[in-house]
Amino acid sequence: MTLSDNFNLNCPLPKADYPYVLLAHGGGGRLMHRLIEDIFIPAFGSQELELRHDGARLDIESSAVVMTTDSYVVHPLFFPGGDIGSLAVNGTVNDLAMCGARPTALSAAFIIEEGFPVESLVRVAQSMRAAAEAAGVRIVTGDTKVVDKGRGHGLFITTAGIGEVKSSRLIAPSSVRPGDVILINGDVGRHGIAIMAAREGLEFETTIESDCAPLVDSVMRMLDAGLDLHCLRDLTRGGLATTLVEIADAAGVHIAIEEAAVPVREEIRGACEILGFDPLYVANEGRFIAILPGKEADRALDILRKSAVDCTPMRIGQVVERVPDGQPGLVTMTSVIGSERIIDMLSGEQLPRIC
Amino acid sequence: MKFIDEYRDPQATARLKREIERITTRPWTIMEICGGQTHAIVKNGIDLLLPDKITLLHGPGCPVCVTSVELIDKAVTLAARPEVIFCSFGDMMRVPGSHKDLLSVKAEGGDVRMVYSPADAVRIAHECPDRQVVFFGIGFETTAPANVAAILQARQMGLKNFSMLMALVLVKPAIAALLSDPDNRVQAFLAAGHVCAVTGYGDYEPLAARFHVPMVVTGFEPLDILQGIFMAIAQLEQGRAEVENQYTRAVRREGNPAAIAMIEKVLMPVDRAWRGLGMIPSSGLGLRTEYAEFDAGKRFDLTACIAEESSICISGLILQGRMKPPDCTAFGTACTPEHPLGATMVSSEGACAAYYRYRRTKAPH
Missing domain, CATH: 3.90.650.10 (PurM-like C-terminal domain)
Incomplete structure (x- = not known):
């Protein structure tokens, strides 16, 4: 046994094993990075996220793109036929489609209430991945914030999306x-x-x-x-x-x-x-x-x-x-x-x- | 959908329309009492199917519309108290009191909850023993049994933190008040089917005889209403003034004896002020002395603020059937569902709201 093993200054609990989201998960430190590395990047699995940069660079050929955004505050978070994750993807993807655009990329911003079960967050992230795959779109960038208990309603998600216009006529x-x-x-x-x-x-x-x-x-x-x-x-x-x-x-x-x-x-x-x-x-x-x-x-x-x-x-x-x-x-x-x-x-x- | 589609059948509608045209020889004025029927008439354009000789007047049968400003002010005051969880049916939440409605109290931090049944409020009281749960008991005889069941349940559970702000009203005294008015224009009534499902219609027979007006207990689907109108016109044309039952699939002459017994056990007639109509003796239901512990009016100090009504709103005249919504100068201008001056513009069963929603602009064709 080495000295450093004896004097390990890290918390004895593995960080990913916290069953609930802590305020510290939004603090910009190691816990937040673990949340992103352990939950969001594996769930979303896009090459842009793998770059771990401040933004996502997209190479788009089309001369016209559509952009849209929407926030999702549905309650309950899980309901028969879907959940806030699938809703957050489909809602924004559908807004792009209504403009005659094929969705290219989505962003996803999470406002999480302190104490939210990590297991539920994983379920939501996986549901977003499945919905994105079904719609043929990638989640390329995101953000995480944690608010004090009582100041959120479990989880809010904001997605924004861009899509390439596939119609010569203005669909409006x-x-x-x-x-x-x-x-x-x-x-x-x-x-x-x-x-x-x-x-x-x-x-x-x-x-x-x-x-x-x-x-x-x-x-x-x-x-x-x-x-x-x-x-x-x-x-x-x-x-x-x-x-x-x-x-x-x-x-x-x-x-x-x-x-x-x-x-x-x-x-x-x-x-x-x-x-x-x-x-x-x-x-x-x-x-x-x-x-x-x-x-x-x-x-x-x-x-x-x-x-x-x-x-x-x-x-x-x-x-x-x-x-x-x-x-x-x-x-x-x-x-x-x-x-x-x-x-x-x-x-x-x-x-x-x-x- | 079974038991609904049969009563919205277009061929049967056309047949009844022709029958009504065939038997109508003179102008007649008929009032539907119930707000649910007003909503169905305007939504389905039933009045537009009738001969010009027939005038439909919309009666005071929307419990949301006739609840007095003073009671709404009391509800608003109660809902703002920090220890109170105030529970109400949904469409009561937007009715303006003198200064604000329940939704505004909620936005300002009051614990106001929309419930679907008085039993929900009892459950909340059981789950939150440290809070005072008050249910806004509004409605006609139709909702009275559900309110009574909640009170009986609260007593059985020994709840000390449950009470009701009582605003229940009775149909018959309101009909009598309308008929006693020297300016009354109503020649026949469509009685509210769901009220009669509870009370029966035996009580209406002396009223029909005394004022010599036909009354037809009527349901709520388009064909029900057309048939009720047909039966009323037939009586008028033949000079009869009887109580007839169109809504036989739901209403018996004696009503629902179990529900009547429940109401009589817990509630008793009290004088009540109606929005637009004023005080009508014995026209409301209040708690009997044995159940007074559940009376929010007694549990809390509700020294009422002075209730203020809009000076231009004619909802009182509309509720009495003397005017129609488009007769009001404020209709659709100063008074809209977003900024209602009177309750008839708020509730979806209110005549003004129904006209605003379905008739505001004349269709070009």
Whole structure:
């Protein structure tokens, strides 16, 4: 036994074995480096992270890139059909795809509350890796901060992403024209109800799973087929209704949809009836609408059907006409009983009704 | 979805629409009492399917809308106390009191929690013995049994830190008050199906006879409401004034005797002020003396601040069926769901909110 073995000044506990994140893990010292070396670099496995530099250098050929960012504060962190990690990757990847871009690289910044289980952090990191692989994107740079216990909610993640534009046309509300049709790639309302059921301990006959999924493949297939996509938008917070109102406003058009054409699963309809919610306003994480010329609708629906399992693409409506200058856009819906009503944005989140 | 889709069938809707047109010979004014029905009517455009001769008035049947400003101020005061966990149904959280709503109290640090059942509040009281848990007991006879069950459960568990701020209201005294008004325009009522599922409708029969108004116990799906309207018009056209039951799949004449017995065991009628309608004798439910320990109004000192209502808001006239939301100068301008002046703009069952959401702009086609 040597002298140095006897007088080892290191903590006797192996650093990686702390079961919970300590404030010191965010302190810039050895513990933080171990967190990065032991958890994030192996989980994400990208060559850029291996360089251990302050930033990631990316060689991009495309002349146009898209950049986006989003923060994820979902509670609970793990829910049926996903977790905050897969959400943080898919959410940002989908925003890039909605701009007609193939995602290239993501950054990931973690704000961790002191006392957060290291095991959960590992699970989240591995889930991010799996989601990134599924979407064909690399996590190339990141950051870690630890905040005092009680000053966070377990874990917050912010991801930013860049992607290469694969469309010659500007895919945006300003490209929307009267005569365009509105297609949706599947049933609505699953993510919001799954989160709510998990958060509030509501039990239904079947477990409702989030629809959290990457949309890159669906969008790239449509672009590769040469479809003239005018606008794409994922149906996250505020759901289908809010998205349609945003697009109608930004494009200055009247959009008309058919209630009967919007797919909603039985269990989601049931949950919404009980809670007094309208599924059109419930959040999704794997659903989007595509707006394109009417003559291309059938071809686009075919592609959507083939590009993902577990989805039921539908044509839900069309762009009727431009609204007069200076007037807000308009979204109307023909109800199942044949009457017409306006679809408006909610002022806040949907609140369960008393009766 | 089974038992829902049948009542939203477009062919059956068209048939009922034609039947209503066929039997209607004169103008009639019908009021639906319940806010849930108001929401369904405006959301589904049911009033637009009716002949011009038929006017639908929206009644005072949204518990969120009729809860007095004074009670909301008390809720806000309670929720801001550091020892209190204040539990409420979701749509009560945004109703403005004199100065603020419960969501603002939450943002300022008050422990305000949205619950789905009064039983959730009992559970929280059990889990947090060092805190005072107060549940905002609002609703009509429909929600009264659930409130009573929570109180009975709290007593059984020996909870000393659970209480309710009682704001429960009763439908029948409100209908009687509306009909007694010399300016009353209502010629027939759609009675609220879910209230009658608890209370039955035997009590309405003397009322229908005394004021000679038809009353039809009606459900909440589009076909229910259209059929209820059809039955009311048929009575009016034939000069009858009876209580009929459209909602037979949920309502019996005697109601739910077990629920009625529970309510009578724990609660008793009390005078209550209604937002927009004022004080109506014996129109609320309060705790009996044996259960007074669960009365938040007695447990805490709630020396009320002076309640202030907006001077331009006409929600009182709307709740009485004298005016419709677009008749208000503030509708959609000074008063929106983001900045509501009155409760009818807040609750999704409030007539103003329903009109704002589904009717604000006229569709170009």
